[in-house]
Every structure is written in C-alpha cells, then in structure tokens.
Amino acid sequence: MKIPLFPLQSVFFPGERIPLHIFEERYKQLIHDCREEAIAFGIPVYIEGTLAYGTEMKLEEIMNTYDNGEMDVICTAKRVFKVLTFDNQMGEKLYAGGIVEFLDNEDDGTKAQRETVLSLIEELYALMNVPFSAVSFPTFNSYTLVHKIGLSIVQEHELLQMTHESERLSYLRAHLKTTISVLQEVNRTKKIIDMNGHFRNFDPLDFEDFKL
Numbered sequence: 402m403k404i405p406l407f408p409l410q411s412v413f414f415p416g417e418r419i420p421l422h423i424f425e426e427r428y429k430q431l432i433h434d435c436r437e438e439a440i441a442f443g444i445p446v447y448i449e450g451t452l453a454y455g456t457e458m459k460l461e462e463i464m465n466t467y468d469n470g471e472m473d474v475i476c477t478a479k480r481v482f483k484v485l486t487f488d489n490q491m492g493e494k495l496y497a498g499g500i501v502e503f504l505d506n507e508d509d510g511t512k513a514q515r516e517t518v519l520s521l522i523e524e525l526y527a528l529m530n531v532p533f534s535a536v537s538f539p540t541f542n543s544y545t546l547v548h549k550i551g552l553s554i555v556q557e558h559e560l561l562q563m564t565h566e567s568e569r570l571s572y573l574r575a576h577l578k579t580t581i582s583v584l585q586e587v588n589r590t591k592k593i594i595d596m597n598g599h600f601r602n603f604d605p606l607d608f609e610d611f612k613l
Contacts, residue, residue: 402500402501402502402503403491403498403499403500403501404440404441404442404457404498404499404501405431405434405435405440405442405443405491405494405496405497405498406442406443406444406445406452406455406484406487406491406496406497406498407428407442407443407444407458407496407497408444408445408446408447408452408455408497409446409447410446410447410448410554411444411446411554412446412456412554412557412558412560412561413444413456413458413478414456414478414544414547414557414560414561415456415478415479415480415481415544416477416478416544417477417478417544418461418475418476418477418478419458419475419476419477419478420464420473420474420475421473421474421475421476422471422472422473423471423472423473423474426470426495427494427495427496427497428496429470429471429472430494430495430496431495431496432460432463432472432474434494435460436460436463441457441458441459441460441479442457442458442460442496443455443456443457443458443482443499443501444456444458444478445482445484445487445499446554446558446561448554448555448558449555452484452487453483453484454481454482454483454484454558454561454562455481455482455484455501456478456479456480456481456482456561457478457479457480457481457482457501457503458476458477458478458479459476459477459479460474460475460476461474461475461476461477462474462475480503480504480506481503481504481506481561481562482501482502482503482504483501483502483504484499484500484501485499485500485501485502486499486500487499504562504564506564506565506566507564507566507567508542508566509566509567510542510543510566510567510569511567514567514570514571514574515538515541515542515570516538517570517574518570518573518574518577519536519538519541521573521574521577521578521581522546522550522577524577525550525551525577525580525581525584528581528584528585528588529584542566543560543566543569543570543572543573544569547560547573550573550576550577550580551576551580552576556576559572560572560573
C-alpha cells in the first residue's frame with residue numbers, strides 16, 4: 402500500500418495522540434490533503450540513517466491555524482508498518498510517499514505479565530521520587546507508559562518492530578529490572594558518600610570464641 406510519509410526522528414506507538422506543529426510547505430499540503438480526502442499518512446522513524454519502520458497516523462483535529470499557514474494539529478497513531486519503498490516526492494505532491502507493509506499484531510500478553518510490568522514501573526517511579534498516577538489495569542498494555550520509563554530511541558524503535566504483546570512486555574520487564582537495579586546501586590552509593598566524614602555507630606564484634 403502506498404501512503405504519504407512524514408519522516409521524523411521520533412517513535413510513536415499505536416493509541417497515542419500526537420500533537421504536531423506543521424510549518425513546512427510540503428506538510429501543510431499533506432495536512433490539507435488528509436483533511437479534504439480523509440487519507441492517513443505515516444511517520445517512519447529516521448534512525449541511524451535509515452527509514453525502516455513507522456506508524457500510521459490519522460488526522461483528528463486542527464487546533465490552530467496561523468496567518469502564515471502554519472498549523473497545530475492532533476493525530477492518533479494507528480498501525481505499525483515496515484517501509485518497503487521511499488520517494489522524496491509522492492507523484493506531483495510536495496511531500497514524500499512510499500509503499501509500506503502493515504505488521505500484524507498478536508495481543509497475547511498475559512495478566513501476570515502486565516501486573517509485573519506495571520508493578521516495576523511503580524517501583525521505578527518510587528525510587529526516583531517521582532509522583533506516579535494510577536493506571537487503570539484493564540486498559541494497561543505495553544504502549545501505555547512506554548515513553549516514560551527511560552527507553553532510548555533505539556530501544557523504542559526495537560519495541561515498535563515487535564508483533565507480539567508478550568514479547569513487548571518481556572522486553573519492558575527486562576529493561577525495568579535493569580534500570581531499577583542501577584538506581585538501587587546509585588542510591589546505595591549516595592548513602593555511603595553522605596556518611597563520609599560523619600560520626601557513625603558500629604556494632605561491636607564479639608571475639609570471645611574466635612580462634613585463628
């Protein structure tokens with residue numbers, strides 16, 4: 402399937418609502434076409450000099466239009482796709498386009514996996530002393546808080562390519578456990594540093610029955 406493409410150095414996941422500021426002429430034209438023709442477009446991730454995977458976008462609302470034609474728009478991320486071809490201009494249009502293949506998604510994550518990941522996220526936030534807003538468990542999935550747990554863009558791009566919810570949840574679990582372990586060690590080190598130079602109580606050792 403050939404769709405308009407709007408490459409960005411960002412990863413978006415299905416279900417996200419994305420605010421975009423549109424200022425380039427080619428993308429002003431793209432938004433106009435999306436509104437008039439009810440077409441979707443794709444945001445492929447530009448990473449490490451390549452465009453391999455991305456997410457389909459549906460224009461939801463134009464929030465503001467400025468005198469110079471720039472716009473603030475809201476889009477919703479839909480399906481993940483693999484980029485098969487890329488053309489810098491889609492026919493006579495100013496914007497890019499290309500043939501994409503949409504990935505199937507298997508929602509095979511278990512309740513236990515989701516409970517574990519959500520619990521680890523809460524633990525991470527507690528370690529960072531950052532307020533955590535309660536998440537409704539029935540609606541929680543691997544995409545819900547993916548931008549808020551410290552993944553790099555490379556890691557987010559890897560997650561985007563995974564077609565099974567169970568695989569994504571396992572990936573997040575491993576990342577969270579590693580991050581929590583690092584933070585716990587940092588906090589332990591901070592406590593040791595804070596004690597340096599202060600009077601400390603030491604438990605006396607009993608050598609009554611000690612033999613060398």
